Amino acid sequence: MSLKFPWFYYAGRWLMRFLLFVLTSYHVRGQENVPASGPFLVVANHLNNVDPPLVAVSIPRKLFFMAKEELFRYKIWGYFVRGFGAFPIHRGRIDRTAMRQTRQVLDAGYGLVMFPEGMRSTSGHMIPALPGSALIAVDNDVPVLPVGITGTEKMWQLSWIFKRPCILVTIGKPFTLSHNGRVTKEQLAGLTDTIMSHIAELLPSEYHGVYAKKV
Numbered sequence: 001m002s003l004k005f006p007w008f009y010y011a012g013r014w015l016m017r018f019l020l021f022v023l024t025s026y027h028v029r030g031q032e033n034v035p036a037s038g039p040f041l042v043v044a045n046h047l048n049n050v051d052p053p054l055v056a057v058s059i060p061r062k063l064f065f066m067a068k069e070e071l072f073r074y075k076i077w078g079y080f081v082r083g084f085g086a087f088p089i090h091r092g093r094i095d096r097t098a099m100r101q102t103r104q105v106l107d108a109g110y111g112l113v114m115f116p117e118g119m120r121s122t123s124g125h126m127i128p129a130l131p132g133s134a135l136i137a138v139d140n141d142v143p144v145l146p147v148g149i150t151g152t153e154k155m156w157q158l159s160w161i162f163k164r165p166c167i168l169v170t171i172g173k174p175f176t177l178s179h180n181g182r183v184t185k186e187q188l189a190g191l192t193d194t195i196m197s198h199i200a201e202l203l204p205s206e207y208h209g210v211y212a213k214k215v
Contacts, residue, residue: 003108005062006083016053024151025164028058030171035061039106039142040174043133043195045126045203046115048152055113055147056084058169063111066098066132099136106140116195124153125209126200134191138183143174144195148202170202 020026034040042063044055052065067086072078089098105112114136116129137144151167154160175198177191193214200211208215 003064003105003110005085008080009083009085012053012084013057016057020054020057020167023161023164024155025166026169027167028169028171030173031058031060033171033173034059034145035111035143035174037109039109039140040111040145041106041133041137041140041142042111042113042145042147043116043199044113044147045149045199045207046117046120047124047149048120048155050152050155051115051120051149052086052113053084054149054152054167054169058147059111059145059171061111063113064105065113066102102136103140106142111145112136116192116199121153121209123209124207126196126203126207126211128210129192129196131188131192133195134177134188135183137177137195138179138188138191141176143176144198145174146172146195146198146202148172148199148207150203150207172198172202 042055042059044051052067056063063085065086066089067081069088069090071081071086072088087098087101089095102112114133116133117127118130121127148170151165154165177194179187179191183191196211197214200208200215205212
């Protein structure tokens, strides 16, 4: 896996920022919480396909992404997806290749972005998360940077272009997951809830969904 970014990576980031400022009311809070150096794991709620590039332009560090394997099935499209820092993961099973690439990214001092829920929430409410993000944070002993996204759930039909939806990205303070030795399945579930609670704290109550009682 190459950790170098092609020329269109920088052009794509500029274009994304331009489109956000033209087509939406886009705001970012908490950029001062982003670690200035070293590896870290970004975790965010997931509302729309635009969320990955949105996070990329909102955090002033070079980031890599875990993305569903289906995005890489077509060579040309897969080439561009990889060029923007994404690498595939097979959902529903342990993907050892993806885990090795994760360690490569973090060992090199970059940020890794994950959406713990594993899929978009069609309702806008937070849905039960998978344990992968907690496992990666524990195995690699890296700080976790929570991010709350609101507004992108309104960007479904083309008519949103004429409404300039308010898009807010809120970056929380990094935290670490405390653990002792090997983590059990039950402990991993608890650590996953901890991650999601930190994300929920950055969101209005109507987004909390299944994590409403854990905030």
